[in-house]
Amino acid sequence: MNYDLILPFFPEEIRGLLLDPSISDLMINGTTGVYADKGGVVEHIKLQNPYTNERLTAAIERVARVLGQDLTTQNPILNTRLPDGSRVAVVGPPASINGPTLTIRKFNKWFTSDELVASGSMTASVRDLVVQLIMQRKNGIIAGGTGSGKTTLMKALLDHIPETERLCIIEQPAELQVLQPNAVRWEAVEAIQGQTAITPSELLAAALRHRPDRIIMGEIRNECGYDLLQAMNTGHGGTLSTIHAKSAWDALNRLSNLALSARPNLNHAFMRSETAEAIDFALYCERAANGCRQVRELITVNGYDHAEQRFETEIVYSATNIHAA
Structure with a gap:
């Protein structure tokens, strides 16, 4: 995996979710909730240490720069990928009302x-x-x-x-x-x-x-x-x-x-x-x-x-x- 490119920018609990091989999609809905697709079923993930919108926004902006793009209020939509093909999709403010929406579709394994x-x-x-x-x-x-x-x-x-x-x-x-x-x-x-x-x-x-x-x-x-x-x-x-x-x-x-x-x-x-x-x-x-x-x-x-x-x-x-x- 190539999550080492983006892991340092996120809180420890989010890092664990990114590295969890049982999760295929990780969805962060601003500060209103974190959800994960495990085996095709979406679950609500309760965090022990909630993050702020400011920290999440800063993390996503840094991820965007690492991947060669910018996320700003003038350009709040980002669709890109990690080197392994995992998709990274973002909708930030002012379009996303409750803080930035981040969805990562992980490619954990290809099947024959x-x-x-x-x-x-x-x-x-x-x-x-x-x-x-x-x-x-x-x-x-x-x-x-x-x-x-x-x-x-x-x-x-x-x-x-x-x-x-x-x-x-x-x-x-x-x-x-x-x-x-x-x-x-x-x-x-x-x-x-x-x-x-x-x-x-x-x-x-x-x-x-x-x-x-x-x-x-x-x-x-x-x-x-x-x-x-x-x-x-x-x-x-x-x-x-x-x-x-x-x-x-x-x-x-x-x-x-x-x-x-x-x-x-x-x-x-x-x-x-x-x-x-x-x-x-x-x-x-x-x-x-x-x-x-x-x-x-x-x-x-x-x-x-x-x-x-x-x-x-x-x-x-x-x-x-x-x-x-």
Whole structure:
């Protein structure tokens, strides 16, 4: 871990929480409470020695400087990462009313696909089929909500790609730690004082000039969805990405809508057709009330029906329908 970069700035009890391997997310809500995600369940952590907003603000400002950014009243939002990929997100005053809000998503351990199968996160048959699709250079998308295990699943699936292949990985922020030695990791960054923004779309355009065997897009959040679809539809197979969506089928709609945000003059049906042409399969992950993360759906995409204005998909697996095959 690389918490030694930031540990000195925090009170002793907070340091202990940062080093606790059972905690995946640490959430500090100003002085109103500290919460931690342990095994997918959020717990309220009672501190023996409460801190002041002034001390917390000073600690976060120093952390921001160590990570190459500034947190001020003019720039109160910070999204960055530690060297190991752990995410650091801050909203400070005046936007955060009860003192600065700090959330750290820790990357304690990456799991193999065998470990995910053993834990019940997905079935062996789903894993084997998805790996087969990936090896056939099919394009896929992993959908789910925040904390549903999308990135963890992506990493486990990427481990199956031969080490001889060249990967171009584009993320914001950078998280994935891949096994392939011939991999380049690029990180999109927002504009800050003294630095212009580097967008996912710009990095995607650059990737096409670096002879990738596969392009891996961390999370599709904006109009870069259009550029990704164009890359997939012009011969760049084997792409894998994640997206926030409420089902595997909804992921196709979300991707289409994000692509349309870049080219609003295009016909909606055309963009959905482009999405159906580009994406071969979609997975949906979900975090249950007990904290367990599980693959709930796997669909394959066969095309787009212009007459019915809908995606033509086949349900390969559904956790609510054990007879899906």
